[in-house]
Amino acid sequence: MKLLIDDANIEKIKKLYDLYPIDGVTTNPSILAKSKRNPYEVLKEIRECIGDDELHAQVLSRTAEGMIEEAHKMAEILGKNTFIKVPSIPEGFKAMKALSKEGFKITATAIYTPMQAYLAAKSGADYAAPYVNRIDNLGADGIASTKLIQNIFETNGFDTEILAASFKNSNQVQELCAYGVGAATVAPDVIENLIKNAC
Ligand code: E4P
Numbered sequence: 001m002k003l004l005i006d007d008a009n010i011e012k013i014k015k016l017y018d019l020y021p022i023d024g025v026t027t028n029p030s031i032l033a034k035s036k037r038n039p040y041e042v043l044k045e046i047r048e049c050i051g052d053d054e055l056h057a058q059v060l061s062r063t064a065e066g067m068i069e070e071a072h073k074m075a076e077i078l079g080k081n082t083f084i085k086v087p088s089i090p091e092g093f094k095a096m097k098a099l100s101k102e103g104f105k106i107t108a109t110a111i112y113t114p115m116q117a118y119l120a121a122k123s124g125a126d127y128a129a130p131y132v133n134r135i136d137n138l139g140a141d142g143i144a145s146t147k148l149i150q151n152i153f154e155t156n157g158f159d160t161e162i163l164a165a166s167f168k169n170s171n172q173v174q175e176l177c178a179y180g181v182g183a184a185t186v187a188p189d190v191i192e193n194l195i196k197n198a199c
Helices: 010-019 029-033 039-050 064-078 090-102 114-122 132-137 142-156 170-179 188-196
Strands: 002-006 024-026 054-058 082-087 105-111 127-130 161-164 183-186
Touching: 002 010, 002 054, 002 188, 010 039, 010 188, 024 039, 029 039, 039 054, 039 064, 054 064, 064 082, 064 090, 082 090, 090 105, 090 114, 105 114, 114 127, 114 142, 127 142, 132 142, 132 170, 142 161, 142 170, 161 170, 170 183, 170 188, 183 188
Parallel strands: 002 024, 002 183, 024 054, 054 082, 082 105, 105 127, 127 161, 161 183
Antiparallel strands: none
């Protein structure tokens, strides 16, 4: 399982990269807003800090046309190994289909149901990101939903991998690591608690 940092704070990113085997960084609009700076400036700084590792950045538009335009801008500014995070809404699937044909790397984000993940895979997404803890908060089971998504991908022969997101504790990360999901993006405080996880 790949391990990514779900944060945009440069100091925290540098510290975790120094200590742990990290594979990349994911951001979202609210994480970037915390810096109170131009989001593209922050993203460029993260890119400089992590080299060619995976960097995931989310589009803000709600229309497919707008998402596609943003994707072009992001890829141009942030370079190779940039994954365009596209929300798994109807216009998002339309954008994913077009962007995958153009060869963009795509992370289908904000996944709350296994069938959203199925549609994302069929639309050409490289990653599908189920929000484990937020699914729990809706009264469903985030871990069980993520495992079901893994089964759906395997059964249907999709190349799409899971990028599990929205963790509140290290045990959730451990459960999905043991199940063999492709990747997890985890907030710095939860990464630091991974070494304290008891079985
Ligand atoms: C992924 O990139 C998501 O934005 C993130 O994991 C959501 O986490 P939260 O539910 O803790 O906000």
